[in-house]
Amino acid sequence: DIQMTQSPSSLSASVGDRVTITCRASQSITTSLNWYQQKPGKAPQLLIYAASRLQTGVPSRFSGSGSGTDFTLTITNLQPEDFATYYCQQNYNTPGTFGQGTKVEIK
Amino acid sequence: EVQLVQSGAEVKKPGESLKISCKGSGYSFTSHWIGWVRQMPGKGLEWMGIIYPGDSDTRYSPSFQGQVTISADKPISTAYLHWNNLKASDTAMYYCARPMRAGTIDAFDIWGQGTMVTISS
Numbered sequence: 001d002i003q004m005t006q007s008p009s010s011l012s013a014s015v016g017d018r019v020t021i022t023c024r025a026s027q028s029i030t031t032s033l034n035w036y037q038q039k040p041g042k043a044p045q046l047l048i049y050a051a052s053r054l055q056t057g058v059p060s061r062f063s064g065s066g067s068g069t070d071f072t073l074t075i076t077n078l079q080p081e082d083f084a085t086y087y088c089q090q091n092y093n094t095p096g097t098f099g100q101g102t103k104v105e106i107k
Numbered sequence: 108e109v110q111l112v113q114s115g116a117e118v119k120k121p122g123e124s125l126k127i128s129c130k131g132s133g134y135s136f137t138s139h140w141i142g143w144v145r146q147m148p149g150k151g152l153e154w155m156g157i158i159y160p161g162d163s164d165t166r167y168s169p170s171f172q173g174q175v176t177i178s179a180d181k182p183i184s185t186a187y188l189h190w191n192n193l194k195a196s197d198t199a200m201y202y203c204a205r206p207m208r209a210g211t212i213d214a215f216d217i218w219g220q221g222t223m224v225t226i227s228s
Contacts, residue, residue, distance in 0.1 A: 001169065034214040036152075043202055043221055044144075044152065049214035087152055091206075091213050095168035096142070098152040 002026050002090050006099035012107040019075040021102045023088035028068045032092035035064055035073045038101075039084045047086075048073065078104075109133035111141075111203050111219035118225045119193050126189040127222045129203030136184035137161040138209040143177060143188050146221075147199040155201075157212060158186060166212075193226045200224075 003026035013019050023033065031051035036044040046055045048064035051071060061076045075082055083106050088099040114128040129141060142157035156167040160179040167177070176189040186203060201222050204215035 032213075036215075038152075043218035044204075044215075045218070046207075046214050046216045049207065049216075055214075055216065089152075089154070089214070094154075094157065094166040094212060095170075096154045096157075096212065097168075098144075098154060101151040 001095055002029060002092065002097055004088055004090055004097050004099040006086075006088055006102050008102060009100065010103040010105060012105050013078055014107045015078055015080060017078045017107075019078055019082075019104060021073045021086055021088075021104075023066075023071045023073070023099050025069045025071075025090055025092075029090045029092035031067050032090055033064070033066065033071045034089045034091060035062075036087045036089065037082075037084045038087065044087065075104075080106075109205075109217055111205060111217055113201075113203060113219040113222045116223040116225070118227065120228055121193055121195055121226055123193050124189070124191050125193055125224065126187050127201060127224065129186045129188075129219050131184045131186070131205065134205075135209065136179075137181055139205050140210075140212050141179065141186040142204050142206070142212075142215060143175075143186075144202045144204055144215075145171075145199045146202065155188070159210075160184075160186065195226050195228075197224060198226045 033051045035048040038044040052064045143155040145153040155171045158165045179186045203219040205217040207216040
């Protein structure tokens with residue numbers, strides 16, 4: 001299996017901050033990397049697919065970058081509704097492993 | 108509207124069997140893979156397996172191979188996750204999810220609402 005490692009596991013930030021979450025794959029996955037947001041008691045929602053493509057309806061303050069093994073999710077101008085847990089996931093091959101998650105909390 | 112609707116919460120005893128369901132609507136059910144994702148209480152997402160209803164091609168994570176069975180019933184557009192011998196460690200929320208593009212295992216853009224499974228003696 002391809003292992004996906006996210007960092008940090010959690011972070012505290014304020015409204016208006018810029019937040020960066022990283023995800024590293026144990027081998028090259030080209031750009032087969034997705035980002036999801038999950039709020040408590042809810043199903044995950046797709047934010048970014050193919051490393052940098054914004055899912056329809058997702059605010060433009062979310063962006064993704066990277067290729068190969070190293071990827072980044074950036075949230076600019078953090079909003080109150082962005083406090084949630086974020087997961088990366090590779091779909092380069094099966095099983096489509098997820099990272100362990102990054103919880104973004106209010107400072 | 109494209110949606111996946113899952114069956115309701117279940118409470119079972121260790122050793123019992125269980126099948127939970129995920130009904131797709133608003134799209135061609137046989138043209139898209141459907142995956143299952145586990146989330147244990149307070150933990151992260153785990154990719155369990157995925158099925159292509161068109162031909163029943165099924166892939167499992169090694170972590171779940173032999174522990175669960177994934178199936179699909181094309182005429183009623185429903186996918187299933189089945190256990191034969193439940194354990195307390197199977198207590199979790201289970202989500203079904205559909206990849207974006209037909210015939211491709213890519214990002215999950217449609218998710219079911221989740222089915223909570225509780226195993227307790």
